[in-house]
Amino acid sequence: MSLLEIKxxxxxxxxxxxxxxxxxxxxxxxxHAIMGPNGSGKSTLSYMLSxxxxxxxxxxxxxxxxQSLSDMSADERARSxxxxxxxxxxxxxxxxxxxxxxxxxxxxRKFIGQEEFDHLAFVKEARKEASKMFVKDExxxxxxxxxxxxxxxxxxxxxxxxxxxxKVSILDETDSGLDVDALKIVSxxxxxxxSDDNAIVVITHYQRLLDYIVPDFVHILSEGVIIKSxxxxxxxxxxxxxxxxxxxxx
Amino acid sequence: MLHNIKDNxxxxxxxxxxxxxxxxxxxxxxxDFKSWPDPLEETWRLSRLGSLSRKKIExxxxxxxxxxxxxxxxxxxxxxxxxxxxxxxxxxSNLPKGVSLIELxxxxxxxxxxxxxxxxxxxxxxxxxxxxxxxxxxxLSVDKNAKIEELLEIHFEGGVESSSVHPVLFVELNxxxxxxxxxxxxxxxxxxxxxxxIEIKDYASLNSIKVFDDSHESYNLAAHCIIMSHKSLLxxxxxxxxxxxxxxxxxxxxxxxxxxxxxxxxxxSGNKQHHDLTTxxxxxxxxxxxxxxxxxxxxxESTGVFQGKVKVAxxxxxxxGQQMSKAILISDKASANAKPELEIYxxxxxxxxxxxxxELDDDQLFYLNSRGISKDKxxxxxxxxxxxxxxxxxxxxxLHDFIFNEAQSALSSILKNEIEEFV
Numbered sequence: 087m088s089l090l091e092i093k094x095x096x097x098x099x100x101x102x103x104x105x106x107x108x109x110x111x112x113x114x115x116x117x118h119a120i121m122g123p124n125g126s127g128k129s130t131l132s133y134m135l136s137x138x139x140x141x142x143x144x145x146x147x148x149x150x151x152x153q154s155l156s157d158m159s160a161d162e163r164a165r166s167x168x169x170x171x172x173x174x175x176x177x178x179x180x181x182x183x184x185x186x187x188x189x190x191x192x193x194x195r196k197f198i199g200q201e202e203f204d205h206l207a208f209v210k211e212a213r214k215e216a217s218k219m220f221v222k223d224e225x226x227x228x229x230x231x232x233x234x235x236x237x238x239x240x241x242x243x244x245x246x247x248x249x250x251x252x253k254v255s256i257l258d259e260t261d262s263g264l265d266v267d268a269l270k271i272v273s274x275x276x277x278x279x280x281s282d283d284n285a286i287v288v289i290t291h292y293q294r295l296l297d298y299i300v301p302d303f304v305h306i307l308s309e310g311v312i313i314k315s316x317x318x319x320x321x322x323x324x325x326x327x328x329x330x331x332x333x334x335x336x
Numbered sequence: 337m338l339h340n341i342k343d344n345x346x347x348x349x350x351x352x353x354x355x356x357x358x359x360x361x362x363x364x365x366x367x368d369f370k371s372w373p374d375p376l377e378e379t380w381r382l383s384r385l386g387s388l389s390r391k392k393i394e395x396x397x398x399x400x401x402x403x404x405x406x407x408x409x410x411x412x413x414x415x416x417x418x419x420x421x422x423x424x425x426x427x428x429s430n431l432p433k434g435v436s437l438i439e440l441x442x443x444x445x446x447x448x449x450x451x452x453x454x455x456x457x458x459x460x461x462x463x464x465x466x467x468x469x470x471x472x473x474x475x476l477s478v479d480k481n482a483k484i485e486e487l488l489e490i491h492f493e494g495g496v497e498s499s500s501v502h503p504v505l506f507v508e509l510n511x512x513x514x515x516x517x518x519x520x521x522x523x524x525x526x527x528x529x530x531x532x533x534i535e536i537k538d539y540a541s542l543n544s545i546k547v548f549d550d551s552h553e554s555y556n557l558a559a560h561c562i563i564m565s566h567k568s569l570l571x572x573x574x575x576x577x578x579x580x581x582x583x584x585x586x587x588x589x590x591x592x593x594x595x596x597x598x599x600x601x602x603x604x605s606g607n608k609q610h611h612d613l614t615t616x617x618x619x620x621x622x623x624x625x626x627x628x629x630x631x632x633x634x635x636x637e638s639t640g641v642f643q644g645k646v647k648v649a650x651x652x653x654x655x656x657g658q659q660m661s662k663a664i665l666i667s668d669k670a671s672a673n674a675k676p677e678l679e680i681y682x683x684x685x686x687x688x689x690x691x692x693x694x695e696l697d698d699d700q701l702f703y704l705n706s707r708g709i710s711k712d713k714x715x716x717x718x719x720x721x722x723x724x725x726x727x728x729x730x731x732x733x734x735l736h737d738f739i740f741n742e743a744q745s746a747l748s749s750i751l752k753n754e755i756e757e758f759v
Binding site: 139160164165170172176177 | 704707710713718724
């Protein structure tokens with residue numbers, strides 16, 4: 087059974103068709119890349135999967151580990167093991183990064199029947215994970231994403247991923263706004279979490295990220311449908327020839 | 337009909353002062369107290385005193401029974417008590433060296449009156465009623481060059497149903513002095529009309545926190561006149577949470593160059609509470625800075641008002657005046673009004689204002705939800721953060737927890753009606 091199954095997903099925004107029957111089957115241990123030009127529906131797909139209000143399916147179905155997500159709110163999906171790393175992580179002034187992390191992690195742990203972390207145990211755990219991502223202690227004392235650089239924001243997203251231990255992670259344009267050094271750290275962070283128990287969906291414009299997070303499968307999304315699927319070589323083809331040729335061929 | 341009832345309180349105040357000399361400060365103030373502010377008057381339009389003027393209220397008698405002692409825990413190292421509007425030396429602690437507290441005599445009171453009459457509080461009901469009926473005008477003074485380390489706490493308590501209470505305080509910081517005060521208003525069932533004059537001389541600095549937490553049937557009409565001199569500093573933060581109706585009105589005069597004023601406030605309103613922060617900042621000379629952040633959280637059927645005027649005189653070049661107000665409505669029946677007003681007569685100034693009234697931010701809520709945090713919990717986190725943010729910015733670190741707990745207790749009571757999962 088697939089860990090994440092998207093069946094013929096259709097979605098409209100403001101009466102406009104955005105997703106026109108996306109189907110994907112993602113198994114444990116796999117990394118899938120979804121590539122596509124601007125406006126192809128990549129971000130809509132990630133919001134739809136994570137359950138943002140207003141992004142409900144018109145038709146089709148999504149199953150996480152066999153369970154339908156349709157009637158689940160965003161927070162329920164997250165607690166069930168779905169994670170979205172944001173393209174533009176949101177600033178939360180006044181919300182301390184450490185207490186935010188703890189709230190999130192304990193929500194998930196409680197849901198899956200694990201003991202919640204107490205304050206001290208959590209701080210210890212968070213620092214351990216943070217150091218792996220080169221996230222400074224000082225950053226965890228600040229408000230969530232407030233005053234973080236572009237790189238720090240993305241590192242903090244991946245730190246959350248590491249701590250939440252999701253079944254399926256969707257990384258939305260995680261490479262945007264990153265310099266080469268930060269890209270390497272973030273990618274190493276993601277790669278460290280690849281395992282046989284989870285799956286990762288990387289959404290990106292560019293092939294560059296896929297040099298660092300090497301996917302098992304690459305899918306090309308255009309006008310709300312997947313027009314082509316293949317191995318990592320497909321990303322290189324995009325890099326070489328652009329999307330236009332592929333779209334025309336499809 | 338309404339007119340006659342309105343006159344009840346005015347008559348009571350006039351009766352109260354009838355035996356005083358015609359030239360006494362009480363009589364002089366009282367003769368200007370002829371009516372309540374007209375609801376059509378621009379600054380009172382959003383905070384009407386209609387329901388107040390329908391009540392039968394008398395100025396509190398000086399031998400009014402004392403309240404059962406309050407449950408106010410003390411946060412400062414020195415506490416000054418005002419009971420029923422009267423300064424109580426017997427209940428107050430000794431003051432630190434460099435601070436004195438006296439009750440003004442008649443001629444000093446007349447000087448005080450003339451200062452108020454020279455300000456835009458001259459027609460404020462609390463200014464006139466309280467000068468007429470106050471037990472005494474109390475002056476708290478900090479000596480020149482005295483830097484007072486200990487926090488000074490002032491409790492205003494007491495109150496008897498259907499009575500008005502009139503604490504009048506004059507805070508004077510002499511040159512190059514500094515002081516931190518926390519004032520707490522905890523009256524029961526009355527009309528409280530605190531009047532304050534705050535004078536900050538050259539190079540002096542004052543940190544001031546006010547917590548308005550009178551009982552839920554009370555009205556508090558606080559009026560403050562602030563006069564700032566060269567290189568003086570005032571950090572002021574008000575938290576309005578109690579009462580049925582509180583309006584804190586402040587007129588700040590920046591009369592010395594390089595004066596700096598931070599005038600921040602928070603109101604937390606629920607049920608049918610009405611909370612109003614009205615301020616006017618007058619930049620009268622060049623190179624002064626005023627910054628203002630006001631935030632409100634409103635639930636139930638409450639209403640909130642922020643009126644903020646910044647007036648820059650023609651010669652007040654290089655003025656920096658910033659004002660930001662934001663209110664969050666957490667129930668459909670709550671409402672908030674914001675009325676920022678800039679009046680600028682100088683050409684080389686930086687002034688900005690912004691006001692928003694709305695709901696919590698969707699992107700922020702979704703971000704929290706996407707991390708497994710429920711909708712209710714996410715709302716709660718964002719509301720707390722909204723307040724914590726300004727509290728940490730406005731209040732000395734040692735008082736963060738105290739003020740945040742004060743805010744939290746008000747939030748708890750308004751949120752438990754709005755948020756199911758409230759913890």
